[in-house]
Amino acid sequence: MDMSRGSRRVRLEDVAARVGMSPASVSMVLSNAPGPSAATRERVLAAAAELGYRPDRTASLLARRRTHLVGVLMEVGSAFHAELVEDLHEAAEGRGYDVVLSAVTRTRDERRAIETLVDFRCEALVLLGPVAPAAQLAQLGRQLPVVVIGRRVSADGVDVVRTADADGVGQVVDHLAGLGHRAIAYVDGGRGPIAADRRHGYRTAMRRHRLGDHAQVIAGDHTEAAGARAARALLGEGGLPTAVVAFNDHCALGVLDVFNRAGVDVPGKISVVGYDDSTLSRLASVNLTTVSQDARRQAEHAVAAAVERLDDGRSAAREVVLAPRLVVRGTTGPPTPGTA
Amino acid sequence: MDMSRGSRRVRLEDVAARVGMSPASVSMVLSNAPGPSAATRERVLAAAAELGYRPDRTASLLARRRTHLVGVLMEVGSAFHAELVEDLHEAAEGRGYDVVLSAVTRTRDERRAIETLVDFRCEALVLLGPVAPAAQLAQLGRQLPVVVIGRRVSADGVDVVRTADADGVGQVVDHLAGLGHRAIAYVDGGRGPIAADRRHGYRTAMRRHRLGDHAQVIAGDHTEAAGARAARALLGEGGLPTAVVAFNDHCALGVLDVFNRAGVDVPGKISVVGYDDSTLSRLASVNLTTVSQDARRQAEHAVAAAVERLDDGRSAAREVVLAPRLVVRGTTGPPTPGTA
DNA sequence: CGCTTGATTTGAAGCGCTTCAAATCGTACT
DNA sequence: AGTACGATTTGAAGCGCTTCAAATCAAGCG
Numbered sequence: 001m002d003m004s005r006g007s008r009r010v011r012l013e014d015v016a017a018r019v020g021m022s023p024a025s026v027s028m029v030l031s032n033a034p035g036p037s038a039a040t041r042e043r044v045l046a047a048a049a050e051l052g053y054r055p056d057r058t059a060s061l062l063a064r065r066r067t068h069l070v071g072v073l074m075e076v077g078s079a080f081h082a083e084l085v086e087d088l089h090e091a092a093e094g095r096g097y098d099v100v101l102s103a104v105t106r107t108r109d110e111r112r113a114i115e116t117l118v119d120f121r122c123e124a125l126v127l128l129g130p131v132a133p134a135a136q137l138a139q140l141g142r143q144l145p146v147v148v149i150g151r152r153v154s155a156d157g158v159d160v161v162r163t164a165d166a167d168g169v170g171q172v173v174d175h176l177a178g179l180g181h182r183a184i185a186y187v188d189g190g191r192g193p194i195a196a197d198r199r200h201g202y203r204t205a206m207r208r209h210r211l212g213d214h215a216q217v218i219a220g221d222h223t224e225a226a227g228a229r230a231a232r233a234l235l236g237e238g239g240l241p242t243a244v245v246a247f248n249d250h251c252a253l254g255v256l257d258v259f260n261r262a263g264v265d266v267p268g269k270i271s272v273v274g275y276d277d278s279t280l281s282r283l284a285s286v287n288l289t290t291v292s293q294d295a296r297r298q299a300e301h302a303v304a305a306a307v308e309r310l311d312d313g314r315s316a317a318r319e320v321v322l323a324p325r326l327v328v329r330g331t332t333g334p335p336t337p338g339t340a
Numbered sequence: 341m342d343m344s345r346g347s348r349r350v351r352l353e354d355v356a357a358r359v360g361m362s363p364a365s366v367s368m369v370l371s372n373a374p375g376p377s378a379a380t381r382e383r384v385l386a387a388a389a390e391l392g393y394r395p396d397r398t399a400s401l402l403a404r405r406r407t408h409l410v411g412v413l414m415e416v417g418s419a420f421h422a423e424l425v426e427d428l429h430e431a432a433e434g435r436g437y438d439v440v441l442s443a444v445t446r447t448r449d450e451r452r453a454i455e456t457l458v459d460f461r462c463e464a465l466v467l468l469g470p471v472a473p474a475a476q477l478a479q480l481g482r483q484l485p486v487v488v489i490g491r492r493v494s495a496d497g498v499d500v501v502r503t504a505d506a507d508g509v510g511q512v513v514d515h516l517a518g519l520g521h522r523a524i525a526y527v528d529g530g531r532g533p534i535a536a537d538r539r540h541g542y543r544t545a546m547r548r549h550r551l552g553d554h555a556q557v558i559a560g561d562h563t564e565a566a567g568a569r570a571a572r573a574l575l576g577e578g579g580l581p582t583a584v585v586a587f588n589d590h591c592a593l594g595v596l597d598v599f600n601r602a603g604v605d606v607p608g609k610i611s612v613v614g615y616d617d618s619t620l621s622r623l624a625s626v627n628l629t630t631v632s633q634d635a636r637r638q639a640e641h642a643v644a645a646a647v648e649r650l651d652d653g654r655s656a657a658r659e660v661v662l663a664p665r666l667v668v669r670g671t672t673g674p675p676t677p678g679t680a
Numbered sequence: 681c682g683c684t685t686g687a688t689t690t691g692a693a694g695c696g697c698t699t700c701a702a703a704t705c706g707t708a709c710t
Numbered sequence: 711a712g713t714a715c716g717a718t719t720t721g722a723a724g725c726g727c728t729t730c731a732a733a734t735c736a737a738g739c740g
Contacts, residue, residue, distance in 0.1 A: 009483075012697060022720045027698055037718065057459035058401040059696035062725045067398075076425050076441075077619070082417040086445045093447065098456070101441040105426045107433065116438070119397035120460075143349075224623065257624030279417070283564065285596045285626055351726060362690045367728055377688065399726035402695045682740100689734070697725090704719070710712090 010053045018047040030055065061121055068097050070306055071117030073110065073127045076103040079249070079278035080295065081128050084149065087299030088126060095307050097123075114140070124306035131192050145309040147302045150293075151194045156317040159305040161298050165194060166201030168291040168324030172245050172273050173205035175289075175326055179334045181243040181271065182211055187220040187230040187255060189247030195222075198247060198275065216241060220251055227254025235262055242270055242335035249274035249281045249290055256286070256331070267333035277327050287330035297322060350393045358387040370395065401461055408437050410646055411457030413450065413467045416443040419589070419618035420635065421468050424489065427639030428466060435647050437463075454480070464646035471532050485649040487642045490633075491534045496657040499645040501638050505534060506541030508631040508664030512585050512613050513545035515629075515666055519674045521583040521611065522551055527560040527570040527595060529587030535562075538587060538615065556581060560591055567594025575602055582610055582675035589614035589621045589630055596626070596671070607673035617667050627670035637662060 012030075016023040021040070028035045029044040036044070047053075061067045070092050074081040085101065092099045100120055102113040110132055117125055124145040130137065138155030140146050147159045169186075176184050186202040189195030199217060206215040218230045227246055231254065234240060246252035252274030259266050266272050274281050277292035301320045308314040352370075356363045361380070368375045369384040376384070387393075401407045410432050414421040425441065432439045440460055442453040450472055457465055464485040470477065478495030480486050487499045509526075516524050526542040529535030539557060546555040558570045567586055571594065574580060586592035592614030599606050606612055614621055617632035641660045648654040 024720055035718065054455065054459060056402075056461065056696055058398045058461050061398040062396075062402050063696075063698040077419070077422040079417070082422075085416050085443060089443070089445050090447045101443060103425060103429070103441060105429050107430050115394065119394060121396065121398050224619075253623055253625060261624045279564075280620070283593050283597055283626075285593060285600050286623075287600075364690055375688065396726055403726075403728040
């Protein structure tokens with residue numbers, strides 16, 4: 001009766017019936033497997049097109065041993081993740097894999113997002129800056145290949161692709177110190193291991209420049225709101241530093257916001273630096289000095305790592321550490337003489 | 341041998357064996373279906389937890405009639421879409437549906453992204469600002485419930501949730517005209533129907549204010565790059581308007597970029613307005629006057645529309661048009677006296 | 681006690697597609 | 711003509727889970 005909707009999805013069997021062959025043959029043609037003759041291929045393909053046949057992915061996944069699916073955990077709303085996702089798609093497709101996205105949102109925590117991915121039978125997982133403890137990731141890594149992007153993880157069975165964060169922040173401090181800054185504050189990124197690395201890089205670099213006494217870490221997080229809070233705290237306590245290094249671009253944006261609203265000139269009165277070189281930072285109205293993580297290369301490495309485990313049977317854990325690159329834009333400059 | 345990886349995923353059958361019952365019973369317990377006794381439920385649940393059982397989603401989807409999956413097509417990188425996705429997740433979960441994301445990227449066009457969703461057996465699709473022609477969407481709507489967000493579509497079988505775009509742009513022009521602007525230019529959003537609506541709204545509003553002669557539409561798109569290009573064109577030809585209305589926030593950001601770099605004071609010399617009230621526009625360093633689309637309500641309506649078709653059997657197409665709301669921030673002000 | 685009832689549990693048939701051993705077909709060769 | 715052999719095609723067994731009619735059970739009643 002219901003001719004309007006559905007009217008039964010076209011199945012493999014229907015195509016088979018159309019050309020008078022067995023479903024087996026049709027399946028082989030469609031999956032481009034060896035066997036069927038050229039003539040058969042042609043007829044089947046024609047019939048499939050004619051009927052508008054679309055294989056049912058779930059059935060296919062269930063029957064096939066391999067799913068060729070890579071699950072990606074991301075934070076929707078993060079500009080940097082968005083870039084990574086684009087590049088991951090590209091890298092995965094180049095190697096014959098498909099990508100399934102799962103987003104962490106306000107009401108959907110990391111655990112759930114990851115479970116969804118596993119439930120969909122992803123063969124490997126690429127996690128963008130996960131916050132789960134190493135033990136949990138290791139546990140996950142025992143089930144399937146897991147590649148963590150961005151964060152250091154000391155769990156074997158888990159591959160890691162990241163940039164040398166401590167070094168990145170170090171470059172930032174070098175840059176600022178080189179401009180003559182001494183009072184360089186750092187807005188922290190919260191509890192995660194990425195934050196720990198960057199914080200450590202900051203402290204080390206400050207010491208290296210004999211600026212240890214000026215080191216000042218302000219509590220923060222990786223959101224605009226946290227950056228704004230930190231900036232307000234800074235403003236409140238007087239004795240403003242001459243430069244603020246933020247955990248990431250989003251956070252730096254929050255800092256900039258508050259300074260802008262408060263009429264604090266950047267970089268005249270104070271310099272601000274972010275981290276990620278996200279599209280946000282590149283906007284001329286923001287024009288933030290930051291550190292580039294090279295999303296494309298990280299994506300490439302991540303997919304390569306997953307595929308090597310899947311297809312080449314590699315089993316030893318691997319860690320790829322890329323060199324970060326300072327990108328100097330408009331939010332940094334020499335300190336105002338009489339301030340520090 | 342391979343005890344390390346996999347060691348066979350735990351199946352429903354394993355749980356059943358563990359408690360000495362049939363897979364059927366276990367299945368019912370796990371899906372919370374009526375039948376099994378309280379005692380049984382408890383035992384099964386305990387065993388499942390103990391074995392760390394996770395149902396195989398693909399198998400489950402295949403066997404079940406319903407998948408309870410809503411596919412969402414989005415543009416990764418669009419701040420507004422990111423917001424919508426968050427809200428869609430929330431709305432869907434509230435009604436017992438799960439969300440699958442599919443992103444349009446540089447190398448993955450809309451068609452492919454949609455196909456992926458259908459292949460995963462989504463029961464309904466929510467498309468965020470799709471560019472496909474109406475006929476194609478109608479065709480899709482014949483297969484399954486489709487809700488288009490943001491854009492007007494005259495295909496029945498397809499529900500639409502959008503804001504009155506023409507009206508939104510109208511409010512912008514009203515605002516600017518009220519401030520005294522006369523030379524108000526508009527940066528277009530390309531070929532899509534959303535762009536057509538807004539462009540039309542602009543033209544109508546200009547005429548309404550007897551400013552038809554000042555109407556000026558500059559070719560554009562929905563990216564920062566396009567906005568930048570348009571702004572450069574404007575700068576190049578001299579006779580700058582006193583206000584520029586951009587297709588959306590991303591585009592407006594590009595416009596702002598160029599003006600900032602060129603040292604054109606905003607809003608002193610020229611006012612700029614965007615559209616979407618995306619998180620970007622809210623950043624104090626951007627602080628863009630724009631039009632709010634109320635992502636949350638759109639998400640709510642979209643999910644409601646899909647669920648009504650799915651669960652309540654509604655079949656008549658529906659269009660929900662929400663009222664847009666002008667959000668005045670810092671990029672608009674009265675025109676400089678001697679300019680227009 | 682035998683029998684009815686309602687509560688539980690289970691066997692068996694798929695969901696739509698893949699796989700692979702076995703069957704079929706043509707053809708080349710002796 | 712008879713046999714062997716490579717090229718094609720197909721039957722049948724699942725993949726792991728759900729469903730539902732039929733079976734089983736325990737309790738309740740006359």
